[in-house]
Amino acid sequence: MFDSKVVRRRRAALAIFVMLSIVMLTAYFGESGGGVFHTLQRGAQEALAPIETGTGRALKPFRDFFGWFGDTLDAKGENEDLRKEVEELRKQVAQSSTAEQDARQLSGLVDLGRSEGFPDGTEPVAGRVIARSPTVWYSTVKIDKGSGDGVQEDQPVIAAGGLVGRVTSVTAGTAEVTLITDASSAVSAQIMPSGATGIVEPEVGKPEDLLLNFVQRGRRITEGTTVVTSGFTSDRVESLFPRGVPIGRVSRVDLDEVELYQRVHVKPFADIRGIDIVQVLTQKGESREAAEVVTP
Amino acid sequence: MITTPGALLRAGGVVLAAVILQLSGFGPMSFLGGHPDLVALAVAAVAIYAGSVSGAATGFAAGFVLDLAVGATMGVSSLVLTAVGYAVGRYREVRDPAHGLMPIPVGAAATLGFLVAFASVSFMLDVGASVSAVVLRDMLMTTLVNALLAIPVFAVCRRILRPVLVVDPFESRRRRKAPIDSGPLGLRGLEV
Numbered sequence: 001m002f003d004s005k006v007v008r009r010r011r012a013a014l015a016i017f018v019m020l021s022i023v024m025l026t027a028y029f030g031e032s033g034g035g036v037f038h039t040l041q042r043g044a045q046e047a048l049a050p051i052e053t054g055t056g057r058a059l060k061p062f063r064d065f066f067g068w069f070g071d072t073l074d075a076k077g078e079n080e081d082l083r084k085e086v087e088e089l090r091k092q093v094a095q096s097s098t099a100e101q102d103a104r105q106l107s108g109l110v111d112l113g114r115s116e117g118f119p120d121g122t123e124p125v126a127g128r129v130i131a132r133s134p135t136v137w138y139s140t141v142k143i144d145k146g147s148g149d150g151v152q153e154d155q156p157v158i159a160a161g162g163l164v165g166r167v168t169s170v171t172a173g174t175a176e177v178t179l180i181t182d183a184s185s186a187v188s189a190q191i192m193p194s195g196a197t198g199i200v201e202p203e204v205g206k207p208e209d210l211l212l213n214f215v216q217r218g219r220r221i222t223e224g225t226t227v228v229t230s231g232f233t234s235d236r237v238e239s240l241f242p243r244g245v246p247i248g249r250v251s252r253v254d255l256d257e258v259e260l261y262q263r264v265h266v267k268p269f270a271d272i273r274g275i276d277i278v279q280v281l282t283q284k285g286e287s288r289e290a291a292e293v294v295t296p
Numbered sequence: 297m298i299t300t301p302g303a304l305l306r307a308g309g310v311v312l313a314a315v316i317l318q319l320s321g322f323g324p325m326s327f328l329g330g331h332p333d334l335v336a337l338a339v340a341a342v343a344i345y346a347g348s349v350s351g352a353a354t355g356f357a358a359g360f361v362l363d364l365a366v367g368a369t370m371g372v373s374s375l376v377l378t379a380v381g382y383a384v385g386r387y388r389e390v391r392d393p394a395h396g397l398m399p400i401p402v403g404a405a406a407t408l409g410f411l412v413a414f415a416s417v418s419f420m421l422d423v424g425a426s427v428s429a430v431v432l433r434d435m436l437m438t439t440l441v442n443a444l445l446a447i448p449v450f451a452v453c454r455r456i457l458r459p460v461l462v463v464d465p466f467e468s469r470r471r472r473k474a475p476i477d478s479g480p481l482g483l484r485g486l487e488v
Binding site: 014021029059066067 | 316319320321322325327349353359360361367370371372378379
């Protein structure tokens with residue numbers, strides 16, 4: 001192993017191969033595209049191409065099998081990343097959907113406040129629904145505004161579209177709103193423009209259908225006409241709801257020969273099942289005064 | 297390995313098969329960013345069984361064929377694989393490894409050496425590449441994949457080269473193994 005002849009021969013072999021490589025490298029850089037090495041490369045590639053193609057086809061199943069492991073591991077990592085991305089996008093979609101819905105409802109409230117015939121002398125206090133009754137009757141909701149914001153009991157509450165209920169209990173920071181779909185609810189209303197009056201009561205369990213009762217038989221009621229609060233006032237009693245707040249649209253009229261009154265079905269303007277933002281119609285001046293009392 | 301037509305044919309066959317398989321079958325395979333490198337493994341296998349001179353010659357030939365087939369700069373692979381073949385061959389001559397798992401570290405070291413040296417030469421030739429975490433990860437994964445492939449590749453190369461090897465390290469080691477002198481039940485001095 002330590003024979004000097006062997007060592008010399010070994011070193012010489014290494015030097016020859018290294019030198020050959022360097023010469024080849026230098027020559028390759030020095031020659032043009034049509035030089036010896038370039039021509040050799042083209043020839044070799046042409047000669048090897050069919051062999052490579054055949055071998056490639058023959059080895060495809062093995063390659064696929066080998067690739068399956070890598071792909072599975074890659075897919076696992078990719079799946080993890082995509083899951084996170086989906087989670088993030090889902091959050092964004094939820095946020096934008098919520099924002100869109102809020103904007104729509106707020107826009108509806110603004111339009112409602114500007115509409116002709118909307119009661120003067122009220123100051124709307126906007127609130128967000130923070131809890132709703134878990135029953136199918138959709139009878140009450142809780143909002144994040146209370147007496148500290150000027151909200152008092154029996155004040156009417158509107159949402160985008162029209163009337164949704166009235167405040168039935170108040171704490172400093174929250175208020176419970178009994179919806180017009182609650183069994184105990186009754187709102188004096190008027191059909192516009194005919195002027196026929198009646199009492200809007202719920203058909204319990206059907207939040208998209210209200211009944212306008214006690215409409216005299218002789219009055220001609222047309223489908224599609226608007227029903228608004230009548231703001232009935234007498235010496236003894238006064239309606240809790242100011243005149244002119246839209247309630248809904250006449251959807252159907254039941255004519256019964258026996259009954260003295262007509263039963264008018266009203267489809268509420270407000271989306272009772274999907275309200276998120278409401279406005280409490282406080283008396284002008286009250287909310288500001290209340291706020292002043294609360295704020296030190 | 298003595299240079300005979302048979303030996304040249306077998307070593308040449310190994311080189312050619314390694315290059316073709318590398319280009320058409322194993323090259324496109326990807327495992328966590330690493331690609332099997334059969335050429336480096338084949339050169340290391342020939343070098344470990346046939347010695348440094350044969351290793352260097354095989355490395356040079358493999359590099360030459362590889363550069364021809366790929367269309368890369370001629371001489372780069374030859375230079376690097378010559379060095380790899382020589383180094384592995386010298387390791388065999390100096391250390392005479394005979395452990396059954398020897399191909400794993402040898403294959404991994406040869407692959408890593410080839411990748412690092414190839415990258416270094418490419419940088420010296422100003423290929424305009426940059427060292428990134430991805431490149432380093434790929435080098436590491438290729439080394440690991442080659443370590444896994446080393447045992448079967450070395451076994452195949454040994455089988456092909458065996459008829460022309462002057463000394464087969466595993467075979468000679470087995471022959472040198474001293475017979476165990478023991479009693480019928482295997483407890484020396486306490487034979488029943």
